[in-house]
Amino acid sequence: MVDTNPTSPGHVLGVLRAAGPLTRQELQERVGVSRATMVERLDVLRRAGLLRRVGHRESSGGRRAELLAVNDTGHTALVADLGQSHATLAVVDLRGTVFARAGHELSPHDSPQETLSRLVETGKSLITDSGKAETLCAVGLSVPGQIDHDEGVTAAPWSMREWDGVRLRDPFKEAFDVPVLLENDANALAMAEYYAMGRPEATMVGVKVGTGIGAGVVIAGRPHRGETGAAGEIGHMRIEGGDRRCVCGRRGCVAAEASGRALVRMLRSKGVRSVNDVVRWVEEGRAEAVDAVSAAGRLVGTVLATVVTIVNPRYVRLGGAIGVLPPFVEALRRTVEANAHTSALRKLDIAASQLGDRGVLVGMSGLVADEMLSPARVDAQGFR
Ligand SMILES: [Zn+2]
Known part of the structure; x- marks a missing residue:
């Protein structure tokens, strides 16, 4: 109650x-x-x-x-940013101070169970090494998919199909015996920006363009998840005229043309092998990569213009390895300005996230703090 x-x-x-x-x-x-x-x-x-x-x-x-x-410094949480090819774990306090962190490349050959038990083991040693075992109050996991918050399972992205329906909370609950919170990674990114700005009374949209594409909406200081956790899933919207085959099996999705994965495929014949290569080529100013990333920015901008017109946010923050690249940000901004309703543009501020790869971890530590320090949780004596 x-x-x-x-x-x-x-x-x-x-x-x-x-x-x-x-x-x-x-x-x-x-x-x-x-x-x-x-x-x-x-x-x-x-x-x-x-x-x-x-x-x-x-x-x-x-x-x-x-x-x-x-006392937001006397309680700690284990937070994790679980991506499509990489995971980062960190021990943080409820103010977002990072005490320890570790990264993992995720092997596509490992089953979800194998991957989760590796993450639990890493989490255990991080907590022990940081001397924070006594103050651990929660675990927060960010995942690149839709979440059924009641059941604690995800509808994983199409490229991680074996993760579909996996009960993510269970191994962490078993290992640490604390509440386990789940959040979509784009929502966590949008929340991170909200916290980093000092909790403005403003609506914000976070867009993450890394291997895949997702967006999160923050309204009144909370992630807007929608009826089925699908709010902001802009990557698999079909676009007029697109015909490329997508990982989801359909043709013409935004992600098939504008995600990191799509860019790698488009530039493969030129020698690009990974999203990191795309980033490096853009930083080196190589025209073929700059042009492809600009085209991706225009495409995501077209979709975002609709989002901006419907949600009318104050801030749009772009994250992910591709999403923060200047040619992407510029092309997206110009496209949104050309296509969204003019009054929705009046106060709109579009920029790349400054939080880097800490973004999702900052968002998760804030979400854990909001939950664990909430009146309902405190009155239910959620603290040990
Ligand atoms: Zn798709």
């Missing part, structure tokens, strides 16, 4: 999170309870290890009042 009492300990923590640091008296006034009630609420939160003292405020009577803040 969710405690909807607006003066519960969880809600007090929520007020402190949004407005802190605050003194006990300031909290009392904001929440609207008596001194005795607030003392009791703070006691509950202190015992759960959710408060920390951050100094004093001089009051008018010359007395020094203790300033309280949410």
Whole structure:
């Protein structure tokens, strides 16, 4: 049961999170309870290890009042960015500080079970080595597919078909005995930008163009997932006139023309072998790669113009190895400006993500913090 009492300990923590640091008296006034009630609420939160003292405020009577803040540094999480060919794991605190991280190339020959148990083993040693085993409160996994949040399974991208329906939470739950959160990688990227900007009251769209293509929408500080977790899955929309065969089996998808995988295929005859090669060729200014990446930016921009017109976001942030390349960003921006409704463009700010490969990890640590410090979770004593 969710405690909807607006003066519960969880809600007090929520007020402190949004407005802190605050003194006990300031909290009392904001929440609207008596001194005795607030003392009791703070006691509950202190015992759960959710408060920390951050100094004093001089009051008018010359007395020094203790300033309280949410203890977001005393709890840690294991977060992982599971990609189509690479995974990154990190131990973070609820503020996003990274204590340890490790990367893994994923072999297409390994079964999902083999891959997951390797990730669990890596996670265990990261946590042990960082000395954070005692404070671990959650695991957060970002995955490149749609997620059924009730069942904890994914509808994997077509290129990872054997991952379809895999129960991702189970091996982590078993190994660490903490809540396991799942999020789509483009949503995690969009949330990362939202957190990095200091939680603006603005709608944002994150677009990730790496091996595949996906988008995430953040509305009112939450990822908009849609009815079946498919919101933002722009990679497998079919485009007029496209005829290339896609990994999903259909023809003419955006991903068949504009993803990292598609670019590698188009440039293979010139000697490109990987998405990293595409990035390097663009950085070296080789015309064939710059032209192909610009064409990809125009195509994704065409789709995004529709998204921008429907969602009317303030910020569009582009991530992924291809998505941050300047020719891609420029071509996409020009196409959106040419095609979206003019009033949807008035406040629109399109830019490459500055978070680099930390982006998804930052997003996951923020999502874990939002969940674990939420009134419902705190009042249900989700903390050990
Ligand atoms: Zn497709």
